[in-house]
Amino acid sequence: MSKEQRVLRYVQQNASRGDPDSVLAAVDKFGWETEWAMNVGDVKGLILDRFVKETAPQTMLELGTYMGYSAIRVVRLLPETAKFLTVEFNPENAAIANEMIAFAGLQNRIIQITSDSADVIPQLKKKYDVDTFDMVFIDHWKDVYVRDIKLLETNNLLRKGTVVVADNIINPGAPEYADYVRTCGKYDSTFHESNFEYSDDIDGLEKSVYRG
Numbered sequence: 001m002s003k004e005q006r007v008l009r010y011v012q013q014n015a016s017r018g019d020p021d022s023v024l025a026a027v028d029k030f031g032w033e034t035e036w037a038m039n040v041g042d043v044k045g046l047i048l049d050r051f052v053k054e055t056a057p058q059t060m061l062e063l064g065t066y067m068g069y070s071a072i073r074v075v076r077l078l079p080e081t082a083k084f085l086t087v088e089f090n091p092e093n094a095a096i097a098n099e100m101i102a103f104a105g106l107q108n109r110i111i112q113i114t115s116d117s118a119d120v121i122p123q124l125k126k127k128y129d130v131d132t133f134d135m136v137f138i139d140h141w142k143d144v145y146v147r148d149i150k151l152l153e154t155n156n157l158l159r160k161g162t163v164v165v166a167d168n169i170i171n172p173g174a175p176e177y178a179d180y181v182r183t184c185g186k187y188d189s190t191f192h193e194s195n196f197e198y199s200d201d202i203d204g205l206e207k208s209v210y211r212g
């Protein structure tokens with residue numbers, strides 16, 4: 001059984017079906033007490049919650065679903081009318097996320113796309129009927145953050161005011177991305193220090209507002 005399957009089983013045994021907060025609490029408890037996992041986690045998650053509440057996106061894209069933790073975290077704060085898409089290229093992770101999201105009762109509110117982000121970003125407008133995103137959460141492999149924010153720009157998926165939040169700026173680190181959003185002139189960008197998931201180590205989120 002994989003770690004991700006162990007997390008899912010723990011959630012199914014310890015959380016309440018249809019209660020997203022209880023799912024998040026169970027995933028976090030497992031992450032702190034049993035096995036580390038690369039979810040955004042409960043500490044940085046509070047900052048992400050704040051950004052989501054402030055932005056109140058009607059359209060949102062996530063790059064990097066993993067087990068569905070951050071998707072559940074975000075969508076529990078969105079109105080039913082909001083459109084939330086999440087992209088994951090590992091089919092085993094996508095399958096776990098699918099079960100986790102269904103257990104949380106959010107299966108009708110989250111559009112899961114199993115694909116490499118670079119392949120699907122250019123198809124989002126036509127295939128998923130997206131115009132632009134109000135908010136984007138970038139949390140997949142750190143070495144493709146710059147490639148993919150540029151793809152979002154060139155495919156006209158960002159509009160003036162789109163809030164782009166990126167995880168793991170310090171740990172494991174996305175220095176090329178941080179440099180890009182801070183110096184390219186297209187974003188108003190701020191770093192928000194926090195802790196690396198399920199640890200006392202430093203990490204943080206970068207919030208970058210597209211100037212259009």
Ligand SMILES: C[S@@+](CC[C@H](N)C(=O)[O-])C[C@H]1O[C@@H](n2cnc3c(N)ncnc32)[C@H](O)[C@@H]1O
Nearest residue numbers: 039040064066069070088089116117139140141
């Ligand atoms: C850090 S985890 C995501 C954690 C998740 N956002 C959360 O907080 O619950 C990163 C995930 O991105 C996926 N991934 C990495 N590169 C990708 C790419 N180019 N396209 C799609 N998924 C990718 C990995 O398979 C992994 O499941």
